[in-house]
Amino acid sequence: MAYKGFPQDLDVAWYLRKSREDLEAEERARREGRVDIDTLSKHRKRLLEISRQNCWTVVDIFEEVVSGELIDERPEVIKLLENVEARKYDGVVCVEIDRLGRGDSADQGIIQRAFRDSETLILTPDKAYDMNDDLDEEMVEFKSFFARREGRGISRRMQNGRVDSVNEGYYIGTYEPFGYYRDRNVGLKLLIDEKSADIVRKIFEWYAESGIGTSTIAERLNHMGIPCPSNTLRIRNNKPINPSRVWQANSILQILRNEVYVGKIQWRKTKTMRRRMENGRYKKIKSIDRPRDQWIEKKGLHEPIITNELFKRTQEILESRSNRELVKDRQFKNSLASIVICKKCGQKMQRRPYANQLPHLKCPTKGCMRSSQIAYVEEKVIEALREWYNSYKVQHGLIDQQLKKTKKRTSFATSILKELEEEIAATVQQKENLHKFLERGTYDDDTYLARNKVLSEQHKDLLSKKDAILKEVQQEAQYETTQQNVIPLVRHVLDVYNETEDLKEKNKLLKSVIHKIVYSKRDDAKDREFEIDLYPISRSTRI
Structure with a gap:
C-alpha cells in the first residue's frame, strides 16, 4: 500500500495498544481453538509499512498490553507523553487516534495539549494530524468524542458481564487466591x-x-x-x-x-479514588473500603x-x-526518622520501644541487622557532624587547589564531549542509511527493526553519557559555592540541636544537612559498637 501526503524522513515512535474489543476477539478465538489472532502483531506490520514507505526512523516502540481507560492506568502511554513533551519525536505512529486514549475529556485534553505544545504529529495510516491546525484539532476532538462514547458502552457491557459472573458464583479476579x-x-x-x-x-x-x-x-x-x-x-x-x-x-x-x-465470592469491596496532580494528570490514590452493604457477595x-x-x-x-484505630495527637518520637537506613538490606531503620530499656533503632527486616539504642546513634551522628565541620577548617585552605583540579577536569571533559558529539553524528548517519538498505532488500523487516533498535539504543547511550559529563562539569564548577552554602547550615544545626527538646524539630534540622545515614553493626558487637556513614544533602559522597 502506498501512503500519500505524509511528511518524509521523520523521527517517530510507535504506540500499539490492545483495545477491549481486541481482547474480547482474542478470547473468542482462543475458545474456538484458533491461534491466528494477534492484534499487536498485525498492527506492528501496518506501522512498519507506513514507516518504511515514508522513510521514518523508528526511535522508540511502546506496546501497551493493558486496556485501562485513563492515562494513569497505562504506564507505556505515560512514558510516551513524557517523551512527546520533551520534543523527542517528530511524530507518533498509531493505527487509530483512539489507541492513544479513550479516557475522559480531561485525559483527552492532556494528550492533545502534549502534541500541540511540542508540535508533534499524530500519524495514522489514514492521515497525519497536526494539533496546531484548527481543522485537524477539530477532527481529533470529534473522533475522540465518539471513541469515548463507544468506550463507555463497552465498559458498561463488560462490567455487567462481571457482575453476572459473580452472581453465578464464579471468581473473576485476575489472579486466583493461594490454594x-x-x-x-x-x-x-x-x-x-x-x-x-x-x-x-x-x-x-x-x-x-x-x-x-x-x-x-x-x-x-x-x-x-x-x-x-x-x-x-x-x-x-x-x-x-x-x-x-x-x-x-x-x-x-x-x-x-x-x-x-x-x-464466598465478593466483588466491589473497594473503590479507587483519584486526585489531580500538579501537572494536571490524574493520579491514583489508595483504594477506599466500601460499606459492606454495597458489596456484591454470593456463595x-x-x-x-x-x-x-x-x-x-x-x-x-x-x-x-488489631491496631487499626487512629491514635489521636500522636507524638513524634524519633529524631532520626526516615534518615537512617540499614546497610545490608537498604530499609529505613525504625524506632522500637521496649518495656525495660530505652527505645532502639531497628531494621524492619527480621534477623537482618542488630539494633542499637536511638540515643547512642543520635549521639554518634552529632559527633560525626561536628568532626566533619571542624575538618572543613583545614580543608578550606585547599579550596584553591580544588578549583585548579576542577579547571583541569573541565578541560578534559570538553575534549570527551567533542568525541561524543562526533559519535552521535555518526549514529544519526547510520540510522539514515537503514532505509536505503531496506529499500534495496539488503535488510528484511525484522532485521531493519532490530538494527534500528540497536542504533537507537546506542544513540540514547551516547546522549546519556554526554548529559552525565555536562552534569559533572556543572557540579564541579559549583563545588566551592555548594560547600560554602552547606557550612553555615551545619554550624546552625550544631548550635541549636541540643537546645531544643522537640524531636520533630531535631529531625527537621538533621534533614536540612543530611541526605541519609547508613547504619551497620556486626552480629557479635556490643550496643555502642556500630558504624554510621553520613551523606550530606548537597553531595552523594560520605562525610
Missing part, C-alpha cells in the same frame, strides 16, 4: 489445589489454634522452602521463580482475612478450604490484636 487454581478452558470456577490448600489450612491452624503470629508464620514457611503466592503462580505458569519474593506478614494477613476460603461455586468455625475464630483473634 486455588482455575482451568480457563472450562470456566472461571475455582478448583482446589490440594498442595497449596494444605498450606492455607496450616496457616489458619497455626494462627487460631497455636497462637503463632503472622511474622513467625511467614518465617516458618520461608524456612520450610514453601513458595510464596506470587512464586506459586509463576511455577504454575512454567516461569522461573523470583528469589526476592518470599512470605511476608502482610501476605499471611491477606490469607487470614480472605472470605473466599469459606466459599461461590467452589469448595471451601476452611470451616466457618475456624474462620470466625481467626477473625475474632485478628480483631482483638
Whole structure:
C-alpha cells in the first residue's frame, strides 16, 4: 500500500495498544481453538509499512498490553507523553487516534495539549494530524468524542458481564487466591489445589489454634522452602521463580482475612479514588473500603478450604490484636526518622520501644541487622557532624587547589564531549542509511527493526553519557559555592540541636544537612559498637 501526503524522513515512535474489543476477539478465538489472532502483531506490520514507505526512523516502540481507560492506568502511554513533551519525536505512529486514549475529556485534553505544545504529529495510516491546525484539532476532538462514547458502552457491557459472573458464583479476579487454581478452558470456577490448600489450612491452624503470629508464620514457611503466592503462580505458569519474593506478614494477613476460603465470592469491596496532580494528570490514590452493604457477595461455586468455625475464630483473634484505630495527637518520637537506613538490606531503620530499656533503632527486616539504642546513634551522628565541620577548617585552605583540579577536569571533559558529539553524528548517519538498505532488500523487516533498535539504543547511550559529563562539569564548577552554602547550615544545626527538646524539630534540622545515614553493626558487637556513614544533602559522597 502506498501512503500519500505524509511528511518524509521523520523521527517517530510507535504506540500499539490492545483495545477491549481486541481482547474480547482474542478470547473468542482462543475458545474456538484458533491461534491466528494477534492484534499487536498485525498492527506492528501496518506501522512498519507506513514507516518504511515514508522513510521514518523508528526511535522508540511502546506496546501497551493493558486496556485501562485513563492515562494513569497505562504506564507505556505515560512514558510516551513524557517523551512527546520533551520534543523527542517528530511524530507518533498509531493505527487509530483512539489507541492513544479513550479516557475522559480531561485525559483527552492532556494528550492533545502534549502534541500541540511540542508540535508533534499524530500519524495514522489514514492521515497525519497536526494539533496546531484548527481543522485537524477539530477532527481529533470529534473522533475522540465518539471513541469515548463507544468506550463507555463497552465498559458498561463488560462490567455487567462481571457482575453476572459473580452472581453465578464464579471468581473473576485476575489472579486466583493461594490454594486455588482455575482451568480457563472450562470456566472461571475455582478448583482446589490440594498442595497449596494444605498450606492455607496450616496457616489458619497455626494462627487460631497455636497462637503463632503472622511474622513467625511467614518465617516458618520461608524456612520450610514453601513458595510464596506470587512464586506459586509463576511455577504454575512454567516461569522461573523470583528469589526476592518470599512470605511476608502482610501476605499471611491477606490469607487470614480472605472470605473466599469459606466459599464466598465478593466483588466491589473497594473503590479507587483519584486526585489531580500538579501537572494536571490524574493520579491514583489508595483504594477506599466500601460499606459492606454495597458489596456484591454470593456463595461461590467452589469448595471451601476452611470451616466457618475456624474462620470466625481467626477473625475474632485478628480483631482483638488489631491496631487499626487512629491514635489521636500522636507524638513524634524519633529524631532520626526516615534518615537512617540499614546497610545490608537498604530499609529505613525504625524506632522500637521496649518495656525495660530505652527505645532502639531497628531494621524492619527480621534477623537482618542488630539494633542499637536511638540515643547512642543520635549521639554518634552529632559527633560525626561536628568532626566533619571542624575538618572543613583545614580543608578550606585547599579550596584553591580544588578549583585548579576542577579547571583541569573541565578541560578534559570538553575534549570527551567533542568525541561524543562526533559519535552521535555518526549514529544519526547510520540510522539514515537503514532505509536505503531496506529499500534495496539488503535488510528484511525484522532485521531493519532490530538494527534500528540497536542504533537507537546506542544513540540514547551516547546522549546519556554526554548529559552525565555536562552534569559533572556543572557540579564541579559549583563545588566551592555548594560547600560554602552547606557550612553555615551545619554550624546552625550544631548550635541549636541540643537546645531544643522537640524531636520533630531535631529531625527537621538533621534533614536540612543530611541526605541519609547508613547504619551497620556486626552480629557479635556490643550496643555502642556500630558504624554510621553520613551523606550530606548537597553531595552523594560520605562525610
